[in-house]
Amino acid sequence: MTNAPLISVRGEAVLEVEPEIAHLSVHVQSQERDRRQALDRLVERNQQALDLIKSYGDAVEKLETGGMSITPQLKYRRREGDIRAYQGTVWIRLVVADFAVLGELVTRLGDVDRAYVHGPDWGLRRDSEVYKRAARQAANEAVERARSYAEALGARLTGLVELADEGLTSDTATRGAQPVSLMAAPAAAGGAMEGTEPPAIDLEPATQIVRAAVEARFTATAPDLG
Incomplete structure (x- = not known):
């Protein structure tokens, strides 16, 4: 087992997008x-x-x-x-x-x-590209956060030990939140006079909020604490 220092971080992304x-x-x-x-x-x-x-x-x-x-x-x-x-x-x-x-x-x-x-x-569709984009952004944030911690200690990252959805790392017992999309906006449907088409109701699409979170552990060089 390696004795290299470990840096554990969490990366998160929150996207606001139009519904599909x-x-x-x-x-x-x-x-x-x-x-x-x-x-x-x-x-x-x-x-x-x-x-x-x-x-x-x-x-x-x-x-x-x-x-x-x-x-x-x-x-x-x-x-x-x-x-x-x-x-x-x-x-x-x-x-x-x-x-x-x-x-x-x-x-x-x-x-x-x-x-x-x-x-x-x-x-959003179940296979929407938005979920993939959120996951990539969360992973990138984890890397950047770990790199910032390493630089603050005069060290640098040398490898990735583990990357997982929040709550799924080997040393975590809690269950993390999965990316979710919201929200639903109700629309009323009105009637019309006999023999005529009813007027179209104006519906404004509700913004969808997509979240993704990951946990990551990196190895690093020995810190310079002098």
Whole structure:
């Protein structure tokens, strides 16, 4: 085992960037006294919403159905009773990459009968270059900090012993924070007069904050403490 002096440091990077994608959730519902009618209305409104979303082509990066339910609504809450209605719900999830059409899409979805729109939740793609850039900056800061410590002692760095995400070095028991992105800004969807397209809502993308932190240990020459 080497007896060379060790310098242990932490490097961190915090980046503020524009979002790359926006997540939307759409709940399409129906409510009828007859189960079959509730299903029929639900199928119609679900197809209407899907056709609308698909009309935006490549602007919508991802589209999927998150779930569906048909629930009987009872007349009495505390005991079994006659069913007064059936409520159907389809949950649609989509990812929008083109923010130029986002405001229009939100309001048009909100104009679909019995549709509830949630979002947008702003974010970055999982493989975004921003995360790599933050990691590189954190590593560079660790090197610069270690070099500054060495120079202050009249020494110089000679090698790297270990480099890891914060909390993952061999002598650390605590768990470090991973790079995260925030934040989500809710957008309301309004209706429109019969026979007209609703006006597009103006949505301002929320700044994403990405953090990366590393821990590093370097060997150094003997310090000049004289």
